[in-house]
Amino acid sequence: MSKLDAYLHAATRDNTRRSYQAAARHFEVEWGGFLPATADAIARYLVDHAESLAINTLRQRLAALAQWHIDQGFSDPTKAPVVRKVFRGIQALHPAREKRARPLQLDQLEQATQWLDRAVAVAAAAGDRPAQLRHTRDKALLLLGFWRGFRGDELTRLRVENVNVVPGEGMTCFLSQTKGDRSYRGATFKAPALARLCPVTAYAAWVDLAILTEGAVFRGIDRWGNISTEGLHINSLVPLLRSLFAGAGIASATQYSSHSLRRGFAQWAASNGWDIKTLMEYVGWKNMQSALRYLEGADPFARYRTGEAHGVVGDAEGRRAEVIGGAV
Structure with missing residues (x-):
């Protein structure tokens, strides 16, 4: 070429x-x-x-x-x-009826994470390294995808050399191109360290276990525990998540997709008092219409059911995230 x-x-x-x-x-x-x-x-x-x-x-x-x-x-x-x-x-x-992924709720995120933690522990005790690798990878993918509101292709294109972790504080993820980035300037996204359901801790556990120093963050793993040098294919992400949710006992697992993480975070943020401008800047939406599509159907009572102790408040540029009540 x-x-x-x-x-x-x-x-x-x-x-x-x-x-x-x-x-x-x-x-x-x-x-x-x-x-x-x-x-x-x-x-x-x-x-x-x-x-x-x-x-x-x-x-x-x-x-x-x-x-x-x-x-x-x-x-x-x-x-x-x-x-x-x-x-x-x-x-x-034939007016369009847009099909939208079912948003992942915070209690379902916790349910899936707890299931993965148990699976990792069982695999480690049994010396089953392939299973330990897969479950550790899936936990990092799930938590980072949710708390950062990443699209599926952004997760598959994320590279280790473009991620910087500050233990106990947070992490930054640079993507050389995002949807709507016509000028190819790239964008940096920040994720906070949390007391639990923490994307930073999950990411660090995965790259340490897999001994990754460069290349794609999320990769395929074969039955013998060999880790691919290539990133996960975008088409494998939905089956992976649905299998994970089904294993965790989440009902209607086939109704979820990689967009469920992004929609779930958006609705959680809206239910916890984030204004639309802050949410747009945090997630990376360029126009109000895109944001409102994700927020349609948000449950205004969700914050009272899950408890305000679950709240995370981040500023628009992700400079800092504060944990309310120390629970998350």
């Missing part, structure tokens, strides 16, 4: 590239279309999938087909009036 190709490749996120490739393959292989495509062909493609695919999925397929044509030097047929009109008609007749 030439330097030019390398820079062109780096300009597109891996997740975007994979989804675009899958969309083009679906159009050609599964539907039987031809690329380059005509506007009429794309309109028929939309019609054929109007009842089976969500609006957002169709929108993503159009974006992928548009990008394919642009990359190959062809005019973009998705901008043709017939395509736009068909898409508007589908929106009118």
Whole structure:
């Protein structure tokens, strides 16, 4: 690969590239279309999938087909009036009902963490290093994902050399690119050390046990306890979490995904008095609409059921986090 190709490749996120490739393959292989495509062909493609695919999925397929044509030097047929009109008609007749991950509640986070602690202890006593590694990794992934409100791809892209831990105080995590970061400036996220359910302690336990000094933080582990040199694939994250929740006895485990951690933290923060501006800056939302989507359905009585002793208050930039009542 030439330097030019390398820079062109780096300009597109891996997740975007994979989804675009899958969309083009679906159009050609599964539907039987031809690329380059005509506007009429794309309109028929939309019609054929109007009842089976969500609006957002169709929108993503159009974006992928548009990008394919642009990359190959062809005019973009998705901008043709017939395509736009068909898409508007589908929106009118099949309004989107967005599927959202079930938010993980604080008591469920505690339930899963306690189950993992027991599993780690049993594995250590039995000399089962593969199981000890997996459960220790999963605890770090779960707690860091929740308290930082990370997206799934952010967890899988996190690197050891970009994490700095100050024992007893907190940790900073640098991501070279986040969603919506069009300028590739990267972002630094801070997580507090907590008296319990602590992401900092869990992270340190994982990297110490796995003897990680660089590379991906969260990696695959085979049956013999060999740790992969590559980070977890994004597609493995949801099955991993659902298996964890099922093992911990959390009901309806299949309704959770990696976004459950982010939604759960957002709703916990809102229920504990965080104002929307502070929450947006802490989590990294760029616009109010994104934040409100996560907060819809938040339980205003959750803080009274779980107890204010569970509260953590952090400032907008994560400079410091205080533990209320010393319980968390």
